[in-house]
Amino acid sequence: MAFPPLVEPVGALGDAEQTRTARHRVLAGFGDIAQRRLAAAHVAVVGAGGLGSPAVLALAAAGVGTLTVIDDDEVEASNLQRQVMHRVIDVGAPKVDSAVRIGAELSPTTVVRPVRALLTPANARELLAGADVVIDGTDTFPTREAVAAACEELGVPLVWGVVQEFHAQATVFWSAPPAGTAPLRLADLYPPDAAADAPTCAQVGVLGALCLQVGSLLATEAIKLVTGVGEPLFGRVLVIDALRGRTVEVPLRPAAAAEAVAQAQPAAPPTAPVPQLTPEQTLAAQRDGALLLDVREPAETARGVIPGSVLVPLGDLLADPARVGAPRVVVVCQVGMRAQRAARALREAGVEASVLAGGLDAWTRATVPA
Structure with a gap:
């Protein structure tokens, strides 16, 4: 205008x-x-x-x-x-x-x-x-x-x-x-x-x-x-x-x-919490056909990713959640905060989405020997 x-x-x-x-x-x-x-x-x-x-x-x-x-x-x-x-x-x-x-x-x-x-x-x-x-x-x-x-x-x-x-x-x-x-x-x-x-x-x-x-x-x-x-x-x-x-x-x-x-609309049923998976559960989900979706930025993923992950920065995903094209997704970020936002957007788009709890930091602690 x-x-x-x-x-x-x-x-x-x-x-x-x-x-x-x-x-x-x-x-x-x-x-x-x-x-x-x-x-x-x-x-x-x-x-x-x-x-x-x-x-x-x-x-x-x-x-x-x-x-x-x-x-x-x-x-x-x-x-x-x-x-x-x-x-x-x-x-x-x-x-x-x-x-x-x-x-x-x-x-x-x-x-x-x-x-x-x-x-x-x-x-x-x-x-x-x-x-x-x-x-x-x-x-x-x-x-x-x-x-x-x-x-x-x-x-x-x-x-x-x-x-x-x-x-x-x-x-x-x-x-x-x-x-x-x-x-x-x-x-x-x-x-x-x-x-x-x-x-x-x-x-x-x-x-x-x-x-x-x-x-x-x-x-x-x-x-x-x-x-x-x-x-x-x-x-x-x-x-x-x-x-x-x-x-x-x-x-x-x-x-x-x-x-x-939103207030003028009929009350929606409570939103179910996004499932939080441990590194072991994430690996099992991947073996069972779930897509691992890493929503970190390219400079972050350049330093390492979980093998088999698909890389889509959070901003790109939020602009078009349907671009993922997979029925089951486990979302990964560095510590889990961005993954939560991505998973909620995916679930609103009809995708069965969960989150790697603690992100890549938790994955690294679980897979790297002390």
Whole structure:
């Protein structure tokens, strides 16, 4: 759905800025007025890393008037594979310094406000106050939750994305959207602590080129919200699988609405607990024809798997549980938490699913001599 523009346009652009943004101003449905709205806009980018870097580049080049870039970190050599705002000479320097330099080089009229600080629940509201749109380019869920909570309190739209390995998600949350539209919050997609056991990018890696793609996508969403042009990713989650070259769209609705619908339905019978198997029982089930399904990420399975296992990362499985195509499954992860989620999704899809209790750690203890 289309939303009204977030900001009023500036009166006029200078001659140099008109020349610099000429290709925007001839876009059908965009034109001079949308470009003047960008010049009046204030976008806050939290995180100057893999997602924040391309977002800052794109927004400065687009002619956004004010960019607040928040990051407390310094550039490391391992950042340069994906954090394209930084250069080799920046190693050891604050990341926000790169944003100031690149903003001036791309768009002399853009004011970049560097904030070298760690965003926390205590300071998030203060750091984000005054922004028309916030882009979350951080890489830990505690920080993401702090950003989301502040945006909810401020009523500011939050453009949100996450990248890990070869996969990505992007959407827009907004606690105070235009009248007639239900609010959407981070908790509607990820309930509190839902991602507590997710591996970090430092553990499993991330494709640098995918960061550029998603960071640019986040910048585009911010531009659409500021100008009122197009349809933002509100109520939709874009899911990208870079390895297979696939992009799918998943509807997102408020968790409260889903709960209300569930309460209006006849009470469902209690859900049976997912069976927990010991390593010995798992081996017996495999011999009896059950499929061993390992839902860990590729970097984890590269370090070892149970022989005969089929490898399907948890995110891929949850997107399409029917892809397994087996009537009986024993799900395996590292310690058992992800396997529980996978098994519940499989059982809802009609698959007889159980879990290796304690995951691969329990298997290793049972099969490796002391």
